[in-house]
């Protein structure tokens with residue numbers, strides 16, 4: 213075979229591009245021939261491997277929560293925050309997957325802003341379902357969608373009995389109301405009403 217590369221001889225370095233940032237650098241010709249991937253820095257290597265890992269967990273045929281938005285994406289990783297948001301570890305630090313997805317596809321998240329779900333599905337990293345805003349925006353978005361149109365009392369119709377049991381269990385295990393509210397995409401007061409037995413009393417069994 214006519215090859216310029218000799219095994220066991222002095223290392224032949226060839227100019228290549230970083231597989232992530234495309235900056236030019238050099239690498240061992242032999243290694244590059246075996247695996248044509250090279251990084252200019254440790255940082256690029258980490259970013260590339262986390263990128264690969266990110267996509268390995270994405271499933272683009274998730275549930276349709278809102279027909280007007282199309283399919284949600286799902287995440288196959290197992291690390292969920294108490295409020296039900298998937299997380300991913302990069303160099304020992306945990307990141308929210310929906311925030312990573314927003315940054316990859318849309319751009320940097322403005323300081324102090326939350327990444328919110330149009331689809332109200334905390335497990336969804338589909339960038340077209342994400343927007344940045346404050347929690348106030350989130351509530352207003354929800355309000356505009358008519359979710360709270362019945363007011364706090366009537367709002368209990370939004371939950372299934374199973375969800376109400378879950379809310380009561382979570383509260384009993386000490387999870388705070390804000391976390392539970394976030395998991396269910398509702399207000400803290402709604403959770404309070406359930407936990408105090410002001411709504412859904414037939415499930416909570418709380419009298420008074």
Ligand SMILES: [Zn+2]
Pocket residue numbers: 230231232233234235251252253256
């Ligand atoms: Zn690079």
Ligand SMILES: [Zn+2]
Pocket residue numbers: 277283284285331332333336337338341
């Ligand atoms: Zn979605």
